[in-house]
Amino acid sequence: MSLRPSRRPTSTAARAGVAIAAALALSACAGAGAGAQPAPSVTASASEEAQPHGFVEGAAELAEPQRLLAAVDAEGAVRLLDPVTEEVVELGGVGAATHVADDGRFLAVTTPDGVALVDTGVWTVDHGDHAHYYAAEPRIVGTLDAEGPVVLRSTESTTAVLAGDAALLLDRAALGQGEIVETARLEGLAPGGFAAPLGDGAVVAAPGAVEVRDADGVVTASEPCTEPAGGIVTRVGAVVGCAEGAVLAVETEAGADLERIDLPAGTDAALRPSGLDMRPGRATAAAVAGDAGYWLLDTRERSWTLVETDEPLVRVASVDDADGHVVGIDAAGRVVVHDGAGAEIGTTDPVLADALADPVAAEALSLEVDASRAYAPLAADDAVLEIDYADGARIARTLAVPSPLHLVEAGR
Known part of the structure; x- marks a missing residue:
């Protein structure tokens, strides 16, 4: 997969939305416990001290989530619908669209020319006991020279794009600034499987197994999984579907634990989830x-x-x-x-x-x-x-x- 950044159209409506968001910006961590900030260390720079907890460059922090419905038509026109105001913003075109994957902020649109990455400009960061809600200007970021359909999953720092038998790990902060920056590439995976960032690596579906790999591709944990396909990230961990049921990857300080969650004994293969x-x-x-x-x-x-x-x-x-x-x-x-x-x-x-x-x-x-x-x-x-x-x-x-x-x- 190679990278082809693309120019994006300028959206007056989108800029206006961000300006309004900035005017409303509040810290989602304000309040008992969540909003208390530690005293700055003696080594902290002035710029670090000036940045509040949850700061994201180029984004406004909101008091509540701003949800948008991102719609892509068959020709690849991307539109953002605000379900509150029912206003529709035309973001631009990416080419004929056959599949769309998302991670809650970014879209990965499969087109004849590759996989187009779109930033909807709205997202939530969940820290467990509190959450941050952000808005920024939406944009069409660029195109990956890859064949879809793809799987798209992200953490705060990394976005994983699974295309075919390879997972491309991208710098998510750079992606939010309109740049595609590759940090690692994991190959030899199960086509149609699953990949989700974990630390500086990822949990991935390889042929016959679910694996945890570091950024160099080294396998640090493995669990058998027949015919891995599909998956999801829950509050507990990343799940990869298997013929037997699923494998759950739970992040730990040392990396991750892999646990099998088998279907009830005797389940007919036709009922595989x-x-x-x-x-x-x-x-x-x-x-x-x-x-x-x-x-x-x-x-x-x-x-x-x-x-x-x-x-x-x-x-x-x-x-x-x-x-x-x-x-x-x-x-x-x-x-x-x-x-x-x-x-x-x-x-x-x-x-x-x-x-x-x-x-x-x-x-x-x-x-x-x-x-x-x-x-x-x-x-x-x-x-x-x-x-x-x-x-x-x-x-x-x-x-x-x-x-x-x-x-x-x-x-x-």
Whole structure:
């Protein structure tokens, strides 16, 4: 993979948004405990002393998260929809888009010319007992000379892009300034597997195993994993899917511990979990279980639970809130909501049936969930559906945006 930075269009609306954000900037750590800053050491420079905890160059810190819906159409036009104001900002074009991956801030868009990297300009940094919320000017950063689809995952310092059998580790701070800077490259991985930054290296899916590798590619931990494919990062650690279930990588002071979380004994191979998804920053993920329903993977308890549904699901995501909401899209095109006990508590009409009938739209169809809403694209109708899943799967709004084939909720 080689790097090709690209120029970006200037967005007046985006600059205005950042100016407003700067005016509202507050420290998310203010308050008891979280906001207290230690006295500066005698060796600290004046510039270091002037920078508050959580400072990010070129960004405004906000009192609460600013969420945007990033929509990419088939031709690669990138648009940012503010669900509060319903304003749409045209960010620019990246080339015909066949797949989009994200890490909550950046998008990796697969195009015929490579993988375009887009900065949505909004993100959250979760420190466990508190969080920071940021806004900066969005931009099209550049293009990786790589073939997608890719997996994209980030920490505060590193962004990992898995393309084919190699993972490219990028300096995330530089990426936020519009520069693509490679810090390491890990090769010999499982195509279609998974990679997520860990320390100065990454946890990766290699053929037949989940491995922890340092920045030089040296394997420091390994756990067998048959047919590794897909994965997710939870509050507990990084998860890689396997034929047996999953392997969980939990970061430690010494590196990482790898733990197997096997499916219940006797599970039919046709029910292997696929498409792990959840509200970001939570501990329980959901995955489609063949034609039977869905799995819940609790990474705190290291356990799988199978929930059977009336109709097969094509997408599912765990909200992991107090009521245990799980939101899915069934094969008929309905948005279906279940509670923590697995009971169906609401369903829409088959509003996504036409999307599922179109092979291109069906492949791109996403389901984004946050703390109160779920979103799904209706590209043919130039709209995004907003679903209040806690209110019986009620369609709260239909948000207008041109041809949102691919949809991502950024800023979470």
